[in-house]
Amino acid sequence: MDCKTVATPLAMNEKLSKENGSEQADEAIYRQIVGSLLYLTATRPNIMFAASLLARFMHGPTRKHMGTAKRVLRYIQGTFDYDIAYEKGKKARLIGYCDSNWSGSEDDLRSTSGCAFNLGSGVFSWASVKQSSVALSTAEAEYVSAAEATAQAIWLRFVLSYFGEEQVGATTILRDNTSAISITKNPVHHHTTRHINIRFHFIRDALQNGEIDFLYCKIEEQTANIFTKALARDQFEYLRRKLGVISAKHLEGSVEI
Known part of the structure; x- marks a missing residue:
């Protein structure tokens, strides 16, 4: 204490x-x-x-x-006094982030992937972190990360639809690697994906069905980076705010009783 x-x-x-x-x-x-x-x-x-x-x-x-x-x-x-802030009056639009730290494990060189989803601006934050079961190449690690984010996006869209918040249009998932986006959208044209388990290729179906879309974001704006590695203080605090985790002191006087 x-x-x-x-x-x-x-x-x-x-x-x-x-x-x-x-x-x-x-x-x-x-x-x-x-x-x-x-x-x-x-x-x-x-x-x-x-x-x-x-x-x-x-x-x-x-x-x-x-x-x-x-x-x-x-x-x-x-x-x-830090927690997730829930703000009213924000549009309930689901936006995702995914990232991978290649061979981040010291013991077995396994990669760590992470994804986060915001519903509106700081309204809701949901995240997951997963370590790969085997050692992967850079391309494979990025592709697996995208597959996991896609699966979570599809599930969250289903849950939101059940509660009357059906998502109109594709859910945007932001990544900081243009090559990974290219592989994700055109996997059959890249020999680097030939060893990836076929179950990850459902990404193509989700893209074609208009459920998700991958777009580029700067690495400094990659929220999921906070789930894959230890960061410097400035970057950590910035991404923490993007997650919607803030001090209750910032809410003083903003709540009507």
Whole structure:
């Protein structure tokens, strides 16, 4: 409770491995911390990468892993009043972001992909982070990331339609890699996709059916970047705001009772 707070949950470019030369930590306490952090991601998606990274070391965590987990707690302590802001009067238009950190894992060179969806401007934020089951090439990692975002977009469109918020037109999914967009829209013309499991090719059907569309965005504007790697403070805080996670202090006087 009286710890020194930090501005970001992870040090920039933080990477952890199973074997790091430090002593074993208390596994029960470590699991409790990580479990609590995973639960907190429901309303604090900005700590999702940190929580998912720590969750890879549930068995046999070391003191370094524990130290990293405690840093996340120090970040939480300094941002107690942060949460997702829900604003009324915004158009309920679903917009997605997807990104991939190629070979980000120190132990097995697996890639980490992430996607986020906003409904309106800061009205709703939903995100997911997933580590690939095998090592992939850069093109494959980008394509898998796009496939996961497509699946989530289709599901969210269905859910919104059920609640009377049917999406008119294709759902835009923003990416920061023009080559990846080209491969996604024309996979049969790229030899780099020949090893990708065929289940990911349903992206083409979603594009042809007008359910999704991929567009380019600058890497600085790529919201999903916050789910794939540890970032510098300025970039982290900027993307946190884009997620709609802000301090309650900014809402003072804006709520009518």
